Amino acid sequence: MPEWNKPLPTISGETKPYWDHCRRGELLIQKCDKCEEYQFYPRGICANCWSNDIQWVTASGKGTVWTFTVTYQNGTPGFADEVPYVLALVELEEGVRMFTNIVDCNPRSVSIGMPVEVTFVRATDQISVPYFKPAA
C-alpha cells in the first residue's frame, strides 16, 4: 500500500467514535435525544437545541450528490497528482450533508442527485477515510 500523503484527521474526544467506526467500515452520525435532530460534523453538544443528550447512530451510508465540482487544480501535496477529482457535498438519507470525494467513477459522469454509497479507504492503521461511490 502506498504511503498516505494527504492530510490526516486529528482525533479529539468528541470525534473519536466517528473515526473508530470508520476503521470498522461504519459511518456514524449523531442524533439528539431531546429534539431528535440529526447533525454532522459530530460534536459534543446538539447544535440545534444545545442539549448534551446526543447519541451516535449508524447511518445507512446511502445518499445523493447535493452538489460537486471537478477539481482540475490543487497544489496541495496528495491532491496535486490526483486531479481531476470530484469534491462533493453528499446528502445522507438521514438528511445531513457532508464533504467527500466521489470515487470509483469517471469524474465527468457525476451529477447532482446521483445516488451514492459510502466506501472506506484505509489511510493508516488508525484512520480509514469515508468516500462515496455510485450506488450499486
Add this chain to the structure above:
Amino acid sequence: MIAQNRAGGYGHAQAVSHQSGEEVSVSMVDLKHAAAIVGIHEHVTRYAPDKSELQIQGESVIKALEDAGLTKQDVDGLLTASSSARNTGLNLADYLNMYPRFVDNTTVGGGSFEFHLSHALNAIVAGRLNCAVITYSSLARSGSVSVGTGGVARFGHPRLEPSPDSFEELYGLTTVGLYAMIAQRHMHLYGTTSEQLAEIAVAVRHHASMNPEALFRNPITVEDVVNSRVISSPLHLPDCCVITDGGGAVVVASAEVARNCRHQPVWVLGAGEAVAHQGAGKRDLMYIAAHQSHGPAFGMAGVTHQDIDMAMIYDSFTITVLETLEDLGFCKKGEGGDFVSGGRLRIGGELPINTDGGGLSSNHPGMRGIFLLLEATRQLRHEFDGTPRQVADCNIALCHGTGGALGSRHSGGTVILGRD
C-alpha cells in the same frame, strides 16, 4: 438602562443625555450622519517584493490621513485584519507607534473591512471613538500564495483541527472549489449558464480598462471566458479573481471631526453583519450571508434598492457576485443569471458594480474588502467627473464584503454609503 437595551447597542450615547431614564428610541440619534469616511488611500502596487506588509499599511495610513487633512494626533482607533500575520493590531500599533483607545481585529475573511466600518460606526455613536484608521496590506503575489487553489496545507499546517478541518481537508477542498460547488448547484436549480457568469467577468474587465492601476486591462468577451481553462467545474480561469500584492487605508471619523476635513464626508448610512455556515449539515447554502445582512443595512439607511446608484460587490469569483446580488435582494433567487446580463452591471447600466475593475481584474491581495470602500468613496466624491469611469449622479453606494467560502462558511458585511 431600559433605554440602553431597547436601543440595541446604540443606547450608550443616548443614556448619557437622557439621565432621566425616559424611554428613547433608536431613531433619536441620527445614525445616518454619525460617522463618515473622510480619508482614503490605495497603495496601488500590485507587486511589492521589497516591502513588508507593515510598511505598506504605514504608508497607506499616512496618505489616507493626508487625504483627510488630519494628523496622527487625531487618530484614536485602529482596525485591521490579516490572513497571514498574527497579533495584527498589536504589531501594527507598535509599528505605527500608536496607542489607540479602540482596537478591532475582527477577521472574518475578505469582507472583514465592512465589519470594521460597522464597528467603527458603533464606537463613534457610543462616544468611544472620534477618528479611526481601517487598514490592510498583503504580499500574496510576491509571496507566491496559492490563495484559491491550495488547501489548508498551503499554509504549512501539518495538523488539522479536530473540527471542522478534519472532516473537510481530507477531501482536497480549495477556495475556488467551494465557490464552484455553489455555481454548479445554481446552474442545476435555475438553469444559470457559464455565459451568464462570464457576463460578470466581462463587465468588470470593461471597468478595469478605465483604471490605469488595474492588473488586467484588455477587454475580454464572453467567448474568451467560456473557452478558457476550467479550474474547478464549472468555473473557468476568468471566473476567478487575480492575485496581487497591495493595501490601503480608510479614515472614518465622527460628524464633528468630519466637518473639518478636506473632502466632503461620505456618510455611513447603514450597516449589517452576518455569517453563514453548514448549519450542522442542514443549511441550504444557496442562501448566503448577504441574505441576512442586507435587511439591517437597508433598514438603518432608510433607503431602497432603487436608491442605490452603484455597488461594490466582493468578486472573489463571478458566482460570488451573482449570489450576492440575489441575496441582497436586487433580484429574486434564481434570476441572477438574467439580471447580470445585457450590460446592467456596466457604468451607464442600471446597477454599475466594481467600477475599479474589481478583484476579477484589478487587484485581490487575499482580502479585498477594503478596496470596496475605497472605490465607493471615490465614486461618491465624484472623483472621476468628466471621465467615463464616473457613475452619473452617484449619491448612494452599497458595498458588500464576503469572506471565507460560500460552500462551507463565510461572512457577509453590507454597508451603505452616501454623500450630502
